[in-house]
Each structure stands twice: as structure tokens, then as C-alpha cells.
Amino acid sequence: MANSAxxxxxxxxxxxxxxxxxxxxxxxxxxGWITDAIAGVCEKPTPVWWWPAFIISFGGxxxxxxxxxxxxxxxxxxxxxxxPADWAWDITNFVFWxxxxxxxxxxxxxLFLLRQKWRTSVNRAxxxxxxxxxxxxxxxxxxxTGRVWFALLPGYLFPAPNANAIWPQFRSPLLWDVFAVSTYxxxxxxxxxxxxxxxxxxxxxxxxxxxRRALYGIFSLGWTGSNRHWSNYxxxxxxxxxxxxxLVLSVHSIVSFxxxxxxVPGWHTTIFPPYFVAGAIFxxxxxxxxxxxxxxxxxxxxxxxxLRHVELMCxxxxxxxxxxxxxxxxxxxxxxxxxxxxELYAFKNRAFGPYWWSYWAMISCNVISPHFFWFKKLRTxxxxxxxxxxxxxxxxxxxxxxIIVTSLHRDYLPSSWGYFTPSWVDVMTFVGSFGLFMTxxxxxxxxxxxxxxxxxxxxxxxxxxxxxxxxxxxxx
Amino acid sequence: MSSNLSKPYGLLAEFHTxxxxxxxxxxxxxxxxxxxxxxxxxxxxxxxxxxxxxxxPVGWFTFCGGFTGFFTGMTMIWYMNQFDYPLVVGGKPLFTxxxxxxxxYEMTILLSAFGTLFGMFFLNQLPRFHNPLFxxxxxxxxxxxxFFICIEAGDPRFGLEKTxxxxxxxxxxxxxxxxxx
Numbered sequence: 001m002a003n004s005a006x007x008x009x010x011x012x013x014x015x016x017x018x019x020x021x022x023x024x025x026x027x028x029x030x031x032g033w034i035t036d037a038i039a040g041v042c043e044k045p046t047p048v049w050w051w052p053a054f055i056i057s058f059g060g061x062x063x064x065x066x067x068x069x070x071x072x073x074x075x076x077x078x079x080x081x082x083x084p085a086d087w088a089w090d091i092t093n094f095v096f097w098x099x100x101x102x103x104x105x106x107x108x109x110x111l112f113l114l115r116q117k118w119r120t121s122v123n124r125a126x127x128x129x130x131x132x133x134x135x136x137x138x139x140x141x142x143x144x145t146g147r148v149w150f151a152l153l154p155g156y157l158f159p160a161p162n163a164n165a166i167w168p169q170f171r172s173p174l175l176w177d178v179f180a181v182s183t184y185x186x187x188x189x190x191x192x193x194x195x196x197x198x199x200x201x202x203x204x205x206x207x208x209x210x211x212r213r214a215l216y217g218i219f220s221l222g223w224t225g226s227n228r229h230w231s232n233y234x235x236x237x238x239x240x241x242x243x244x245x246x247l248v249l250s251v252h253s254i255v256s257f258x259x260x261x262x263x264v265p266g267w268h269t270t271i272f273p274p275y276f277v278a279g280a281i282f283x284x285x286x287x288x289x290x291x292x293x294x295x296x297x298x299x300x301x302x303x304x305x306x307l308r309h310v311e312l313m314c315x316x317x318x319x320x321x322x323x324x325x326x327x328x329x330x331x332x333x334x335x336x337x338x339x340x341x342x343e344l345y346a347f348k349n350r351a352f353g354p355y356w357w358s359y360w361a362m363i364s365c366n367v368i369s370p371h372f373f374w375f376k377k378l379r380t381x382x383x384x385x386x387x388x389x390x391x392x393x394x395x396x397x398x399x400x401x402x403i404i405v406t407s408l409h410r411d412y413l414p415s416s417w418g419y420f421t422p423s424w425v426d427v428m429t430f431v432g433s434f435g436l437f438m439t440x441x442x443x444x445x446x447x448x449x450x451x452x453x454x455x456x457x458x459x460x461x462x463x464x465x466x467x468x469x470x471x472x473x474x475x476x
Numbered sequence: 477m478s479s480n481l482s483k484p485y486g487l488l489a490e491f492h493t494x495x496x497x498x499x500x501x502x503x504x505x506x507x508x509x510x511x512x513x514x515x516x517x518x519x520x521x522x523x524x525x526x527x528x529x530x531x532x533p534v535g536w537f538t539f540c541g542g543f544t545g546f547f548t549g550m551t552m553i554w555y556m557n558q559f560d561y562p563l564v565v566g567g568k569p570l571f572t573x574x575x576x577x578x579x580x581y582e583m584t585i586l587l588s589a590f591g592t593l594f595g596m597f598f599l600n601q602l603p604r605f606h607n608p609l610f611x612x613x614x615x616x617x618x619x620x621x622x623f624f625i626c627i628e629a630g631d632p633r634f635g636l637e638k639t640x641x642x643x644x645x646x647x648x649x650x651x652x653x654x655x656x657x
Contacts, residue, residue: 031517031620032620035620161560166561166563167556169557169563169565170556170557170575170576171557171565171568172565173578176582179582179583183582183583183585186586187586187589201619205617205618205619217605218605221604221605222603222605222607223619224607224609224610225515225516225518225618225619227501227514227515227519227520227524227529228513228529229600231529231532232596232599232600233600234532235531235534235535236596239538240592243538243585243588243589243592246585247582254578257578454517454619455518457518457621458518458519458521463518463520464494465494465495465499470494470495471496473495
């Protein structure tokens with residue numbers, strides 16, 4: 001400070017070391033290093049571990065589609081569904097997968113609007129995860145209708161009249177859900193693709209073989225990095241982020257309407273939309289960590305996906321996990337305070353009825369496990385974080401199971417109570433959906449840049465024309 | 477140089493740092509060029525002002541998409557559930573904007589997103605697979621770690637030697653090459 005007074009410089013004094021933010025890319029890597037490190041992932045020969053991982057995943061995917069063929073040819077009875085629980089694993093899996101997608105959009109859109117620059121290292125993989133999760137999610141509600149062609153034909157889901165000239169009826173939240181999920185899938189894909197265009201151009205310009213050059217060339221649309229293009233591109237990206245933010249909040253709200261708009265005790269709750277959205281973000285960040293922690297060590301991307309990224313995501317888990325825990329408590333409070341004996345019974349039955357084990361699995365995974373992240377030591381231990389992220393995934397699956405099955409299996413009339421047990425087809429279809437998800441994700445890391453190359457470059461000091469590392473020679 | 481055989485597309489100047497290209501862009505703007513562009517591996521903050529670009533009009537496409545989406549949603553639901561085949565379900569009204577809102581809202585976002593994407597493609601004239609700049613090998617680095625300015629021969633102030641001197645001496649480009657059309 002004395003120095004700056006002496007030299008008469010007009011810039012503010014350097015902040016104390018404790019306040020200087022850690023760089024987003026460690027070790028002051030130059031721009032070219034970033035290109036090589038990230039593009040290298042999909043240019044180098046296929047790593048040895050990739051093949052067994054792919055074969056197992058592909059096997060899971062084939063299992064799932066075979067079982068769906070079995071379901072379509074035989075009937076929905078091959079799943080364990082029956083009165084009174086005529087929604088069970090199918091809709092649980094749907095909500096589980098669609099929820100996972102939400103973290104991708106949160107990272108790509110909400111954190112972009114909030115100017116959280118750290119998102120650049122994780123947004124690409126998280127958005128890919130979103131799209132693949134939506135693909136998995138879509139399969140369950142479509143096929144739980146059994147004779148799919150009737151559901152998809154005009155008059156039910158598709159807005160066209162059926163054979164009796166009757167249109168779909170828009171008072172049903174199930175139809176809102178169709179529009180919400182299909183819009184979500186489409187907009188996520190557009191957003192992801194827009195983000196990919198400059199990076200596909202990078203891969204095109206580095207491509208050795210003609211096939212790679214042609215394919216990356218076609219999909220990068222002739223991108224040059226022109227600033228006149230960047231200007232429109234950045235505006236479009238900002239607008240897509242602005243559109244995705246209300247979209248992601250609406251999607252899980254509408255998913256929760258599937259339950260909340262009905263009059264089933266345990267479902268008919270006004271807290272559902274915010275509670276579902278928080279749960280979705282919680283589960284999604286769990287899945288992002290489950291995927292990215294192995295990815296960063298397998299591809300040695302520690303300088304780009306740093307410990308700080310892991311730590312920040314743990315903090316998101318802590319925050320959303322606390323909201324979820326609060327919502328569980330508030331549901332119980334309102335069940336008691338609302339004075340409806342049916343509602344109160346539904347909740348007592350959740351915690352102490354025949355499905356008590358699923359309720360306490362949910363509580364221990366979702367309410368207890370995120371609170372480890374109050375401690376920095378635990379947030380920065382990647383192995384520990386990875387294990388907790390698995391528990392978050394398990395807990396959030398159980399949450400949906402608890403909401404759906406425990407509310408349905410005992411309704412107003414004790415003579416029609418029942419107990420749902422999944423069939424082997426239920427189990428293997430769900431396991432197979434992980435195969436589909438991982439197949440898509442493994443293909444993604446093989447052929448597309450797993451980290452947004454141009455966005456990461458944009459947040460380095462080298463990218464800033466007013467920073468000494470960006471070549472600035474002094475003050476103008 | 478084969479500029480006698482084919483007409484030049486323009487002059488391509490290469491820079492090594494963000495600060496250099498930023499500086500050079502301001503000089504090109506001040507020199508009054510109109511048909512020129514800056515090529516960078518990532519968007520440089522403040523470059524639009526340095527180039528003197530107007531604000532991007534993509535938002536209008538978004539707005540038109542969203543407007544269309546919202547009213548298509550509302551009209552579709554009114555037409556289907558009240559006008560063409562009124563069907564009473566659960567004693568609820570045949571049409572109110574309330575139950576029509578979630579679907580119209582999703583359609584607003586869907587068509588806004590399409591408007592944004594195709595608006596951006598339209599304004600940027602993408603896809604464009606033929607570009608004279610792709611013939612230049614150095615230009616491949618524009619998606620890696622180099623920065624370029626191209627002043628096109630169609631610019632009224634363009635003169636092959638004059639502009640070359642301007643780019644080398646005043647803009648301090650490290651390399652200046654002519655690109656053929």
C-alpha cells in the first residue's frame with residue numbers, strides 16, 4: 001500500500017491473501033493445455049477400463065429393453081403392480097430419474113445466472129447427465145401404460161382427437177406432466193448442444209481422420225469463433241439459461257402435482273412443489289458427484305475439476321439436504337396439525353407401518369448423511385464424498401418409493417389394503433435403466449468433450465485482456 | 477503470393493494474447509473498418525464494445541417464440557376442451573386460464589427456446605460449411621489458443637498493402653497473411 005502511494009497508481013490495493021479466491025484452473029495452465037487436456041480425453045485411444053464398463057452397461061440396457069418387450073407383449077402384470085398399489089416402482093423410477101436431471105440444469109442455468117464461474121468445469125457432464133436421465137425417466141411412465149400405442153395415440157397424450165373425436169383433457173396433471181417433461185428434455189438438449197458448438201469446432205480443427213473431421217465439422221455448423229457470432233451466441237446462451245431456470249423449477253413442481261392434485265392422504269400436500277424441487281437438486285448433485293469423482297481421477301482432470309468444485313457441490317448437498325429434512329418434518333407436523341385422521345394415519349403408517357424399513361432408509365440417507373458436510377475435512381475427502389453421494393442416490397430413490405407406495409397401499413377402506421412386492425421384472429428393468437444411462441454416458445465421454453473447453457478458458461486469467469496473465473501491460 | 481490469380485478474401489492477422497487482440501480490435505474500430513471480425517477461442521469480455529458492435533437482437537426471436545407458445549397453448553386448450561368437444565370432467569369448468577396455465581407455460585418456454593436457438597443461427601448465418609478462412613492452416617488455432625482479426629477485401633477502406641501495414645505496425649500482429657476466396 002505504501003508502494004502504490006509512492007508510485008501514484010490509482011488501482012485498489014491487492015486484497016489480503018485470505019480473501020483471494022482459489023483459481024478455477026490450478027497450476028496456471030495455459031490455454032493450449034486446457035484444449036489438450038480436455039480434447040485429449042476423447043482423442044486418445046480408448047482406455048482399457050472403458051470396454052468392460054461399456055459391455056456391462058450395454059448388457060444392462062439390452063436387459064431393460066428385452067424386459068420392456070416382455071411387458072408390452074404380456075401386460076403390466078409382469079410388474080408387481082396390483083390394486084391398491086397400481087403405481088409403484090415404475091413411477092418411483094420415473095421421479096427418481098427426472099429428479100437426477102435437475103442438478104444438470106441447476107448447474108448449467110441457475111449457476112450461470114448467479115455468475116458462479118466454477119460451474120464451467122462441471123456443467124457439460126452435468127447437462128449430459130440431465131439428458132440421459134430424462135431418457136431413462138421417460139421410459140417408465142410411457143411403458144407403465146402397458147399398451148403404449150393406445151397411450152401415445154391421439155386423444156390421450158398427443159393433442160389430437162381420438163377415434164371418437166374426443167381430445168385429451170387438459171385438467172389432468174398427468175397431461176401437464178407430459179408437456180413439462182417433453183419440454184424439459186427438448187430444452188435441455190438444445191442448451192447442451194448450443195454449449196457444445198464451439199467445442200465441437202475445436203475437435204474439428206484438431207481432428208486427424210476424415211471421418212472425425214466430417215462428423216465434428218457437420219455438428220459444429222462451421223463455427224469460427226467470430227466475435228460477431230459470439231455476441232449473438234452469448235446472448236442466446238444467457239436467454240436459454242434464463243428459460244431453463246423457470247423450466248427446471250416448473251418441471252418438478254408439475255411432477256409433484258401428479259400426486260398433490262389428487263386426494264390421496266400423504267399426497268394431497270401443498271408443500272410438495274418446493275419439497276420435490278429441493279429433493280431433485282439434492283439427488284442430482286448426488287449423482288453428479290457419483291459420476292465426476294471417478295471421471296476426474298480416471299482422466300487426470302484434477303486441475304480442472306478441483307477439490308474446490310467437490311467442496312462446493314458438497315455444500316449444495318448440505319443445503320438441499322437440509323431443506324429435504326425440513327420438509328419431512330413439516331409434512332409430519334401438518335399431518336398432525338391439519339387434524340385429518342386419514343392424513344395422520346398415512347404418516348404414522350409410513351414411519352411405523354409395514355414399510356417402516358423404507359422410511360428409515362430414506363431418513364438415514366437423506367437427513368443424516370448430508371450433515372457430515374459441515375466439516376471441511378470430510379468435504380475434501382473425495383472417497384468419503386463419493387460414498388455419501390451413493391447414499392444420497394439410494395435415499396432419494398427410497399423417498400419416492402415411500403411417497404408413492406406407502407400412501408397407496410392402505411387407503412380409506414381397510415378391506416382393500418394390500419402390500420406391494422416388486423417382481424423380478426420390476427427389479428431388472430430398474431437395474432437395466434442404469435445400464436441405459438451408463439451406456440449413454442460412456443459414449444458421451446468417448447466422443448464429446450466432457451468439460452466445456454471454451455467456457456473453462458473464458459474464466460482463466462489468461463482470457464482477461466485486463467489481467468497481466470492475459471497480456472495486459474499496465475494501466476491505460 | 478498468388479493474389480494475382482485469385483482475388484483475396486481478406487487479410488488475417490494473428491495475435492498471442494487476449495490483451496493484444498483487444499487493443500487491436502479497438503484500433504480497427506477506430507480506423508473505421510466495417511467488414512472485419514475478431515476470431516477468438518472463447519468470448520472475450522468487453523470485446524463487443526471494443527469492436528463497436530450493437531447489442532445482439534436474439535432476444536426478439538425469444539420473445540416472438542414465447543408469445544406464440546403461450547397463446548398457442550391457451551388457444552389449443554380452449555379449442556379442444558371447450559369449443560370443439562366440450563367434455564365435463566369432475567364438474568370442473570370447461571376452460572379457465574388456470575388449469576390451462578401449466579401447459580401454456582411449458583409451451584412458452586419450449587417455443588422461446590426454439591426461437592432463441594434458430595434466431596441465433598439465423599443472425600449468425602449458421603450452418604455455414606464453406607468459409608475461406610478454413611483454408612488457412614494457422615486459423616485452426618482460433619479454436620485453441622490463438623486470436624485472429626480478419627479484415628475483408630470487401631471493406632471500402634481495404635487496400636492490400638495499406639491494410640497489411642496497418643495490421644503489422646499499428647495493431648502489432650505477430651503474423652499477417654492474405655486469405656484467398
